[in-house]
Amino acid sequence: MQTDSKAGWNWYYFATPVNFLPLADKLIAPLGMLALALALLGLYIGFLQAPTDHQQGDAYRIIFLHVPASWMSMVIYLAMAFWAAIGIGFNTRLASMLATALAPTGAMFTFLSLWTGALWGKPTWGTWWVWDARLTSELILLFLYLGFMALQASIDDIRRADKAGAVLALVGVVNIPIIYFSVRWWNTLHQGASVSTKGSSMAAIMLWAMLIMALAFWAYSIMVALMRVRCLILQREQHADWIGPYLGLAAGQNNQSKREGGQ
């Protein structure tokens, strides 16, 4: 970690692609192992130790996938909007790349939330789908993710694509509290919050399995975002001089390219 002349930490050390890329490389495998370990533990408790539910039978076990996926769909969107805001607010490339990297995973978790929710709703509510506030706003979240990705893909100029996507992401942030509070504000078929800062109405063992699965999904999301952002960094910075040494190539005759790497 570099220190600056005032003998403090340089907090912006990792804000440039050239420094961030090796960090991403180091974090991916440990995060993967953490995610796998937590997922195995969570699934073991949830599927092999937690008792059958009195009302829903064994259909309730979808909760160990559905709730973590739903939480991640919202958290990833907030992270995406945050980095998009940093990217246009400070005009930095890496923050925008991070936002772009988060979107596909967020879309995936939103889809999984809807899919597992539908498969849970059919046996318990009697329907695959209903246009209640929570389900509808989660579907809108999926459209926001896909719209973000499509918008960025459609604009050739990379920085303009970053900025246009950022505006969409930020405008769409209002959807997240709507999803979260929908079960409180409206009469919904979807049940109300069973977990809050005041406690939980779930059996302890079920709650633990669900929380462990949520942590597993979190670790997985960070890992995948890092995997994707390093592809973006390599793609966008491929003409920089530091790329050669990073890939293990000799610096060689670089009398052609005098462009600076990094920020």
Next chain:
Amino acid sequence: MIWASWQDFFFMGGYALYVWGSVLVCLLCLIIELVGLRLGWQRLRQSVARRWKLERAAPSASSTPSASSAASARLGEGA
């Protein structure tokens, strides 16, 4: 474990379609994402390394428009 047998486990109290349908689709999505990213990263590394070497190996050759555009077309211009 709470199940009397593995058959009971797979039967999931009659909800097998819904529970395993959820589990399998989750696994599928994870696999697609991870494999896609791993392959994409490896391919990207190779093509960037190739182009990097090309741009720096023979300055006179790669400075001609036709040669460099041919190289770009071969390696596939990414955004």
